[in-house]
Amino acid sequence: MPRIVIVGGGAGGLELATKLGKKLGKRHLAQIILVDSSTTHIWKPLLHEVAAGTLDSNHDALPYLFYANHHHFEFCLGTLDGLDRMNKTIKLASIQDEARQEVVPDRNISYDILVLSVGSSVNDFATPGVKEHCFFLDRRSQSNYFHQAFIQNLLRLAHQKNESKQLPFTIAVVGGGATGVELIAELHYSLTQLTHCGLRINPEDVSLILIEAAERILAPLHPTISNMVSKDLQSKQITLHVSTRVCNVTSSGLYTQLNEFIPANMIVWSAGIKAPDVLAMLDNLEVNRNNQLLVKQTLQTTLDETIFAFGDCASCPQGDNTFVPARAQAAHQQASFLVRALGAYLKKKPLPLYWYNDYGSLISLGQHNSVGHVLTKNKIMKGKIARFAYWSLYKMHQTALHGAWRVALFTIANILSGGKKQRVKLH
Ligand SMILES: Cc1cc2nc3c(=O)[nH]c(=O)nc-3n(C[C@H](O)[C@H](O)[C@H](O)COP(=O)(O)OP(=O)(O)OC[C@H]3O[C@@H](n4cnc5c(N)ncnc54)[C@H](O)[C@@H]3O)c2cc1C
Structure with a gap:
């Protein structure tokens, strides 16, 4: 065999x-x-x-x-x-x-x-300081590690605020591709939920910065999508730095190609892959x-x-x-x-050739919103419809693993138990 x-x-x-x-x-x-x-x-x-x-x-x-x-x-x-x-x-x-x-x-x-x-995994392009001072999201353990540091920093911030000793707090994400954009939007959503649920900070107490070396974020996608996403992020008070290449990372921030220093308390590196x-x-x-x-x-x-x-x-x-x-x-x-x-x-038969079918790109902008284009209809989608299409990508993966019936049952069970779930994990 x-x-x-x-x-x-x-x-x-x-x-x-x-x-x-x-x-x-x-x-x-x-x-x-x-x-x-x-x-x-x-x-x-x-x-x-x-x-x-x-x-x-x-x-x-x-x-x-x-x-x-x-x-x-x-x-x-x-x-x-x-x-x-x-x-x-x-x-x-x-x-x-x-x-x-x-x-x-x-x-x-x-x-x-x-x-x-x-x-x-993410490509640090041999940039000094990245390995030592940045968070990465290539593995589950790295995402959990970032999450713990994120929650601990928010608790520290809430305590400082209580004592009227609040210091500025900034999270910088390097790389304005799909991963960086989705992460910063998700962090904003998470902050909003935590403050609504009683954590004694305001979303504006945490500055969120997205840094991209190209002229626009999501550079490989259609410019209309880049524009829509940029506007959405800016409406959430997220600062965008485009045409900005990070040359050095330290424990307190990053230096750009113009030797400008951007202070940051937590830095996530999500620029390119290898x-x-x-x-x-x-x-x-x-x-x-x-x-x-x-x-x-x-x-x-x-x-x-x-x-x-x-x-x-x-x-x-x-x-x-x-x-x-x-x-x-x-x-x-x-x-x-x-x-x-x-x-x-x-069976020793000739092998077929693989051709990639591009069905479009969807970018998640937090739990209730997405933006993207679906190439079969060549249309720009946004809002809940795009969010549903984004969610269906994961459902396709689950269907390949568990079969359509099981996934349908999991999904119904999830929807039915949804009201009892906490929206942001604190541990
Ligand atoms: C935060 C984030 C968001 C993303 N969002 C999207 C999206 O919305 N849409 C999209 O199309 N793509 C997205 N991507 C990209 C997508 O995740 C990858 O393209 C996809 O996972 C690639 O699949 P893969 O099977 O090649 O590798 P992976 O899914 O990365 O799997 C690789 C596996 O190999 C194992 N492995 C690694 N090294 C070794 C080794 N030496 N020995 C044994 N095992 C090893 C790992 O444990 C892992 O299980 C995202 C990526 C990230 C990080």
Whole structure:
């Protein structure tokens, strides 16, 4: 029985493991193994909501081990650390506890087909001070860490206000792409909710700043969307700095290319992405300067046809000098494509080619509002309709994992219990 090893159980990898488990694993046509460095899955586009406290990550996290057991694949906890193409094995790093004691030694896993879907993390572009002084939202633990610091700072601020010793407090988000915009809007929503619920500060006690190097925020999207979103953020008293490149970060703020100093108490870095460094050390597989693996339109890596890569960690050409964007929408489509492609590969048939279908972009501006365009109708959407379309992206991911009936039942149960839920998590 051929063994298919998938490394990375994120937006794309977990959907692929689920579908292959159903198609091949259940009928013992292939052994499917999913490897991930974390014990639980959470859909990455929710991480800004975890950071702002508007989503409790415990509710939406999925434990891989139990999930795999019910979906005809195996789960292996581990971090990819090397590849031996000649012997068709991957190396997983040893697992250590918090005191750095070894729990499980490093191991090798053999494969017949290897699929890499290890995602990406934020790119600091080697800017001095970023690693030391910034928060990141690449992992659930990082979002939880930001959330705790956010709540602690608000409690400190409320106490200072009580004692009439209030100091200015600023949160700066670097990177005016979709992630940065969604985070700052969500933080504003969270602040509004907390103050309505009795925390003794006003939303204007916290300055929110969004800093973008390009001439406008959301530069890859249509200028109309950038304008609409800028106006919405400014109406919330969020300060926008565009054409502003951050060159240095300190514990008390950031310096721009003009050597202007912007004071900030908390700084989140969300400017650009790069794939994990380990990909540049995988037995000479080709990568670009962002460490993304070069793949053909079949999603096979350029130098090894038994190794596939997709999602944020792959650079996939589209035949018109463009590349598939690093988005959850692309990872979702590629997972479905790979189910067909791997089926053809196992039957030694020619592989199909992957073409990205862009269904548009939606930007969430807090819990009740979104803005975006949907390309099939080439229309700009806003407000509750756009919010509903944004929410349906997550429902598509959940449907791929749990099936339509279960998701419908979860959703109804959620709506029915909604009135009892706290709006912002405080712990
Ligand atoms: C805050 C935020 C908001 C976003 N909002 C949107 C949005 O609204 N719409 C949209 O389309 N996109 C959005 N994105 C981008 C989207 O999340 C990614 O494009 C998508 O998750 C990519 O899927 P993936 O499967 O390639 O990687 P991921 O979902 O990142 O999954 C990678 C997996 O690999 C695992 N892994 C990493 N390294 C290793 C290793 N060495 N060994 C083993 N396992 C490893 C990780 O634990 C993870 O489970 C957002 C991103 C962020 C951070």
